[in-house]
Amino acid sequence: MQTPAINVQNLSKNYGPVQAVDDVTFQVAPGELVGFLGPNGAGKSTCMRILTTWLPASSGYAWLNGYDVMYQSMEVRKNIGYLPESVPVYGEMRVREYLAYRAKLKGVERHGRSARIDHCMAKCRVKEVQNRLLNTLSKGYRQRVGLADTLLADPPILILDEPTSGLDPVQIGETLATIKELGGQHTILFSTHVLPEVEKVYDRVIIIDKGRIKFDETKKAIDSREASYLLEVRGPVEETTKFMREQPELASVESTTIGSDLAAFEVRTRDHKDHREALAARVVTKGWGLGRLEIRKPSLEAIFDDVVRQRYQAETAPVAPPAAEPDKTPAA
Numbered sequence: 001m002q003t004p005a006i007n008v009q010n011l012s013k014n015y016g017p018v019q020a021v022d023d024v025t026f027q028v029a030p031g032e033l034v035g036f037l038g039p040n041g042a043g044k045s046t047c048m049r050i051l052t053t054w055l056p057a058s059s060g061y062a063w064l065n066g067y068d069v070m071y072q073s074m075e076v077r078k079n080i081g082y083l084p085e086s087v088p089v090y091g092e093m094r095v096r097e098y099l100a101y102r103a104k105l106k107g108v109e110r111h112g113r114s115a116r117i118d119h120c121m122a123k124c125r126v127k128e129v130q131n132r133l134l135n136t137l138s139k140g141y142r143q144r145v146g147l148a149d150t151l152l153a154d155p156p157i158l159i160l161d162e163p164t165s166g167l168d169p170v171q172i173g174e175t176l177a178t179i180k181e182l183g184g185q186h187t188i189l190f191s192t193h194v195l196p197e198v199e200k201v202y203d204r205v206i207i208i209d210k211g212r213i214k215f216d217e218t219k220k221a222i223d224s225r226e227a228s229y230l231l232e233v234r235g236p237v238e239e240t241t242k243f244m245r246e247q248p249e250l251a252s253v254e255s256t257t258i259g260s261d262l263a264a265f266e267v268r269t270r271d272h273k274d275h276r277e278a279l280a281a282r283v284v285t286k287g288w289g290l291g292r293l294e295i296r297k298p299s300l301e302a303i304f305d306d307v308v309r310q311r312y313q314a315e316t317a318p319v320a321p322p323a324a325e326p327d328k329t330p331a332a
């Protein structure tokens, strides 16, 4: 079997009482472009900092290109380009000067160093600002200089923590286009909050929440998920629910009561065909109102919503009141 580019086994990290990463296991194959998603505080940065050797794990293991992050940190660092969440650049340096300094630090051979810097600046579209002081650049440009920095030594693995954070929509699009382009030549693990954009570039997505992996699927598997249909029917809830469950075309019906005479139904059809028109006609014939009728494609956003909402619902579910103390008052 091919050695995974990233191999994480039962990794955990706690900051005192805070369990930031909790028994995380996953592998990334060479050349894969993986979106690492999760809400704020999910544990993405902590995971990435462990993988890049900047933070020791509390327990568990991780290997990058076969090198152990704990015991072979120098080899790991040679194999990765890491873009931290806030790019630490030296404001008083000019872009080219900064990249030359970083390239030297990373051991890029003197012969060919200048050409390599040119190549990385072109890839990340920062050539036009190469003579500008870093502290005069916009956040978007600074982020791209950070990205160019990660490419200098041509590492096989790129770990990018929120490469699009703080950028405007145009800059986000450009940065993601660069990441996609790099995807063919490098293994990439990148974290983000911006779901609709990620949808355009990833090969696989891992969702982490409260330090645990909650979802891990390839784009191919997500795209082949079946669409569902969402209907909102106004009418006596018991009757409308019974009616939906009796429809012969439907393989599954999930209902949610919204009000005393309003229910939402998420349904899947047996033959995977779109029967919306027939269903709508039957609902209307019954004299009920149809407030909503839409197709729900298996989007990353919907999946993320489901994963995070499940957690939210579990957290906000009403807690059963404690059982009443048995009445200890002596009988009169």
Ligand SMILES: Nc1ncnc2c1ncn2[C@@H]1O[C@H](COP(=O)(O)OP(=O)(O)OP(=O)(O)O)[C@@H](O)[C@H]1O
Pocket: 015, 018, 019, 020, 038, 039, 040, 041, 042, 043, 044, 045, 046, 047
């Ligand atoms: N140095 C630290 N000391 C104590 N707690 C920390 C530290 N760094 C992170 N945490 C906590 O660990 C948890 C995971 O944080 P982490 O930054 O890894 O999440 P994240 O998914 O990257 O979040 P965000 O998207 O907001 O950057 C959070 O509860 C956070 O408050």
